[in-house]
Amino acid sequence: MTDKLTITGLSKRYGAFLALAPTDLAVAQGEFLSLLGPSGSGKTTLLSLIAGLSAADGGQLRINGVDVTHSAPYERDIGMVFQNYALFPHMTVEENICFPLKMRQQPAASARRQAAQALEMVRLPQLAQRYPRELSGGQQQRVALARCLVYRPSIILMDEPLGALDKKLRDQMQWEIKRIHRELGTTIVYVTHDQEEAMTMSDRICLMNSGKIEQLGSPSDLYFRPRTLFVADFLGESNLFAGQVEQVQGSVVRVELAHGGLRVGAGCSSALRVGSRVRVMVRPQNLCLQEDPVGPTVSATGASLRGQVLDSMITGSLTKVYVQTAADAPVVVSYPTAWPAQRHAPGQAVSLHWSAADAVAVPE
Template structure:
């Protein structure tokens, strides 16, 4: 698909502090892109530069093929949705939504008609005559979204719009935003520090760290095939075992684990060579628990060394998942998770266990 937004070498500094290193990014027409990362990673700086709220120190920014690098926000055909809603308290819901249309010199009747359509889109037509103070937080956020959608901007920028909502309402709003995105095919750039939110909503995630893009790809790619240690550690929960590459065979490597002295197989998403220090990442849900000593006749224990011995430290039910923390020879306790169910085996502290996993579920990432 055609590129809606093209960023080339865009950079921003505040004195000696580099808020955004030279950055290249393309966003396709109709794509939902999330800018994800910890505080200070550069995601809000990048969004501000796209919006025209900050002036870049270098680089170029194109929207619909037009250079708007130094253009004013109103010249960019963008809409913004903020965390604090930014609704006018003295205006009704309908007037709030009509406001951007009136600023564009649209007639009264046309503005009212389009506002009604926008309210239908967010499923709140019955609230047209109310004032913002009479709405819940979720309703106010949907009205803010309707006000942004009503004039059909080329790109919608969202800066942590669901951060002030409770979890249940946030989950509902995620679904609503995705539904509207599918129906309209609008291009959305969405800033969040919530990993689950980014994984749930995005076509593509741009994970940022230290003012630069660490890795960009689909949620599946970043979660299952991280290319750096930061990505493996930041996105989701993971167990990371230190080791050294001893053999390379295409996209698979053999790694000698530092703490166990055994060799395991793992996939690799980045180029690796023999002797390279790596971490072998295994997600908690991909680890299996087996009580008692290893049985060499059991195929589950003969996974080319894909196993280690440990002792239960603790177990807890977190809701849909039960987590077991196991102390092995590794530096930190290993986390194992599985679906919570009444018949599931209970693991008492001190119990001896064998952990094992499939080589296809392990990924070697460079130190």
């Protein structure tokens, strides 16, 4: 795939505050890239620079190979979908969708035909003559998406477009946006602070922190092979056990935990050295809980810990159990909820087991 968007050394300051450190990023034609991170991480600043709504202090931004670093937003061939929909309340749905075509001096008949096609795409053809106030939140967001799609921009930028919707509507709209992305093959850059949303929708995730890219890769890369402690802790739930590197063999390291040595994968082997302090990350679903406790052990193939149940809860499809072990923080275990669902009693003695293949060492 060729690069639709290329960013080289792009940066932004607001006075003494560095909102975006010099950043390099390439987005392929037809890719769905999510900018994920906590508040203040730089994701919205980066989106604003791509859109041309803010002026970069340094670096270069190219779309389709053309330098647009200092171009006006209307010269960049981009479309934007906002969280607040930004629909004109005095216009019908059809008129809202036709508006960008009118600004491009499209003939009225052609604009109405393209608007009808856009409404078919978002599955709202029957609502063309309604006003925004007569629509639900999910319908308004679909209209905003149709208005963006109607003139077929080179890149679509979405700034937390589903943040104002309830969970059920949000889940439905995630599916709709992915369906449209597959059908059109449009390049999408999507800002969100919702980890699950980014994992569900993205081809790649650009996880940002303190104005810089912390890790860039597929959802599975970031989830199962985090390169930093921030990534391991931010994306999903994780259990982190303190240890020290004893041996490095390519992408596999031997880590000494409190009860012995364990061979695990290295999320970032180039940053690990013999003697380095690390955290061994194990996801909750990769832990096995036994009600007949055994003593703590660590071997090349796996490990086990003894502990006491602090609490357990049924969250719907998953049951979570919190266990206090010799580790500093409680360990969380999750498994599919099955009927009859039973809670583990607080104080119950249990042991936890995991495979070395399901663990990864992250630099501390």
